[in-house]
Amino acid sequence: MMTNLFSVFDPTSSFLSNWLSMLTPLLFMMMAFWLVPSRAQFLASKILNGLNREMSLLMGTASIGANILVIALFLFILFNNFVGLFPYIFTATSHLTVTLSLAVPLWASFVIYAWAKETLNALAHLVPLGTPTPLMPFMVLIEIISNLIRPVTLSVRLAANMIAGHLLLTLLGSQGTMENMYVTVVVVFVQIVLLVLEFSVAIIQSYVFMTLMTLYASE
Template sequence: MMTNLFSVFDPTSSFLSNWLSMLTPLLFMVMTFWLLPSRAQFLTSSVLNSLNREMSLLMGTASIGTNILVIALFLFILFNNFVGLFPYIFTATSHLAITLSLAVPLWASFVIYAWAKQTLSALAHLVPLGTPAPLMPFMVLIEIISNLIRPITLSVRLAANMIAGHLLLTLLGDQGTMESIYITMVVVFAQVILLILEFSVAVIQSYVFMTLMTLYASE
């Protein structure tokens, strides 16, 4: 049973169709080049402008390129989270190969840029203000470890949250088929609530990933 349960998150079961599911957002983006402005486009523009203003508060007004990068990352994760909620479609963001590929290169680029361009500030950041002298070596070690595990925690958080909701939906779906009509109704109601919760998690996890990446860049 456990093998069948976790096979949903195995991309090798149908390799081509599973990874090609990440390209489905392009089907929605192409329409913006030839359709007249619609309410959906106005809503998307207002959301993107709000995200840009919020990222500018964290990064400053001179970080337009970084804002575009993290907002594009937010849209990519959001679309993949939503697409994964449809039946028989692999959730790419539930696999560590995707989440690590998103987090590690961006985090490494920020770290390399900080140490190359602002070496003194990066060194000073390893020791918090007001740290006693005997604790400074330990604080440097702790800060280095915390910086190194940032992309891992960022990737595992996204993948684990996407996997957890899918597992709950799968487990509830397996329980309702062999029970009475009343228990089946309760299971279906619980699945609807969980599905609504999964839509919320899809948005929240995309926003959290974007915000944490922006905070790492601002440091």
């Protein structure tokens, strides 16, 4: 029995079984060893090639390694978002522990690389073009703060969007059995609609996380 509405996001209830849900993408890797590719593999290949072309437009054709990194990040977040929609499975991406662990190291590596290899460009990036001279110190401060909070906003965006839908589904599921049959039918219908929307949110949030991280790297 739930003690409160947020207990469904408690990772300490069963530590091993909860966090092992993050390893479920490994179960889908065996398809690569099939002799004859399946239709799912062809579809996945089309999607990955499309993502690779789009990331190349944002980061340049020379950044093949970075494209592989952000696409792998997209697939990891996407699988964890989808797995979290199944009953009794822990949603790892709804916790800041996971989202910050993904965003902060990547963002820090981009910033360290920029300041180490492109110091002058990094300094020039702190002052937007056309800024009046009296406002330059304030713009530098604002740009520094905005750069520092980027991984936090990126992590909170992903976690908050995953939590919001799960809370609605949990809230409706806990109230449906307490009403009469007609209300229960309406609640189940609304839950199905919300579940479809959650599938869309799982894809969109994975894509947004990947795209924003790519834009941060391209800067």
